[in-house]
Amino acid sequence: MEKLVIQGGEPLAGTIHVHGSKNAALPILAAAVMVEGVHVIDNVPNLLDIQVMLQILREIGCKAEFSNGKIVLDTTHVHSSHIPEHLMSQMRSSIFLMGPLVSRFGHVQIYQPGGCAIGERKIDLHLRGLEALGGELKSSTDTIICQGNQLKGAEIVLDLPSVGATENIMMAAVRAEGVTVIHNAAREPEIQDLQNFLNQMGARIIGAGTSTITIQGVRQLSPCHYHVIPDRIVAGTVMIAAAATRGNVTLEGVNSQHLTSLTHVLRRAGVQVDVKGDIINVCSSRRPMAVDRIVTSPYPAFPTDLQAQIMTLLALSDGMSTIRETIFEGRFKHVDELCRMGADIRVDLNTAFIRGVRRLYGAAVEATDLRAGAALVIAGLSAKGTTVVEQIHHIDRGYENIEEMFGLLGANITRRTQTAKIVNN
Ligand SMILES: CC(=O)N[C@H]1[C@@H](OP(=O)(O)OP(=O)(O)OC[C@H]2O[C@@H](n3ccc(=O)[nH]c3=O)[C@H](O)[C@@H]2O)O[C@H](CO)[C@@H](O)[C@@H]1O
Numbered sequence: 001m002e003k004l005v006i007q008g009g010e011p012l013a014g015t016i017h018v019h020g021s022k023n024a025a026l027p028i029l030a031a032a033v034m035v036e037g038v039h040v041i042d043n044v045p046n047l048l049d050i051q052v053m054l055q056i057l058r059e060i061g062c063k064a065e066f067s068n069g070k071i072v073l074d075t076t077h078v079h080s081s082h083i084p085e086h087l088m089s090q091m092r093s094s095i096f097l098m099g100p101l102v103s104r105f106g107h108v109q110i111y112q113p114g115g116c117a118i119g120e121r122k123i124d125l126h127l128r129g130l131e132a133l134g135g136e137l138k139s140s141t142d143t144i145i146c147q148g149n150q151l152k153g154a155e156i157v158l159d160l161p162s163v164g165a166t167e168n169i170m171m172a173a174v175r176a177e178g179v180t181v182i183h184n185a186a187r188e189p190e191i192q193d194l195q196n197f198l199n200q201m202g203a204r205i206i207g208a209g210t211s212t213i214t215i216q217g218v219r220q221l222s223p224c225h226y227h228v229i230p231d232r233i234v235a236g237t238v239m240i241a242a243a244a245t246r247g248n249v250t251l252e253g254v255n256s257q258h259l260t261s262l263t264h265v266l267r268r269a270g271v272q273v274d275v276k277g278d279i280i281n282v283c284s285s286r287r288p289m290a291v292d293r294i295v296t297s298p299y300p301a302f303p304t305d306l307q308a309q310i311m312t313l314l315a316l317s318d319g320m321s322t323i324r325e326t327i328f329e330g331r332f333k334h335v336d337e338l339c340r341m342g343a344d345i346r347v348d349l350n351t352a353f354i355r356g357v358r359r360l361y362g363a364a365v366e367a368t369d370l371r372a373g374a375a376l377v378i379a380g381l382s383a384k385g386t387t388v389v390e391q392i393h394h395i396d397r398g399y400e401n402i403e404e405m406f407g408l409l410g411a412n413i414t415r416r417t418q419t420a421k422i423v424n425n
């Protein structure tokens, strides 16, 4: 079992280039199976979830080579539209193969997807979307089979703007007959990236980034070369870490527009954030101010994927902050771990009340999910003494070599397989 050992207290300093987006790359890789041929997809981060996606794609017949952020994916010999259960259960994003495989083969057999334990995470909107396009569903407790030899365009209203359901329906609709309109679609930048990828393959989609997406079905698609957008959540994590350690960090190759809600919150906390095109500088030399009424909501509001990390910063602030989590009902598991490091946080239903403390102290803590893990790393970087973060496979799902990333900014952080000794503070 690997763990991260962090000797905290050093302000982060330096310049960093942020890797490509996990949440954009995963649906794009799934979408590539819709057409036979060789795709080249670059700026792909080397993460556990990407490796699982490649394992699934190889299992159904793709050839994939991955080096230096570039994936050459040959989808010519895909021979199966059945995703084995042991692979489906490894991550939530395995569900993205449903739309593309129905589109190519008229049939798919999948199981309930896995993923971080942050809430119930139903897939009813994905399934209802496919049904609306004419897919015939048979599902038992675990197995889901969808048959749909010629899907037909439809007007679909999502009950809530689900990112994954919007993407799955978009992919299924690309080759459906006629026009599909998705109302109340999610507006995340990763959906725009998927639209751009699909259009580069020959699809005719407009509206991604707004809440109405229109897909005019096409017959022909062809493989393409595509560059994935930068990861706004990794960028946000580094920005918060810079603020929490009272450092000075410049991020390059980011899309600052994707980070507007975080920038706003950091500025409210008194952190200096300077934006020049795709370069962001974050600089802070004093204790952050408390920020109340942060509410996680669909894009462009504050992202749930940065909720745990911003909580770490606010745990160190001067005053009382509040965060309301409205997306996932089980996404406060990091609270207990932060409290073990000296934070003073109370949770009431979906709201966390954070009374800032002057200092966090190193401790042995456990990453309960991906972003909870990132929050604990930030806590460790800013704490006095040594922090050991366990269960870091969660962190490896979304951060490429997190110890190297923060190490380049001067952090004292190492990955170890042995039990580390905790120094008394
Ligand atoms: C790979 C990827 O892109 N993951 C992101 C995606 O996850 P994901 O696509 O799973 O998130 P959704 O937007 O679908 O989920 C939002 C809410 O809708 C609910 N829901 C969703 C689908 C459904 O069929 N039924 C249903 O009830 C979920 O339980 C959740 O409460 O968006 C989330 C919200 O920004 C992010 O935290 C994840 O990092």
Ligand SMILES: C=C(OP(=O)(O)O)C(=O)O
Residues within 6 Å of the ligand: 023, 091, 092, 093, 115, 116, 305, 370, 371, 398
């Ligand atoms: C929840 C996340 O991812 P996923 O949807 O892949 O579980 C995340 O990236 O924070």
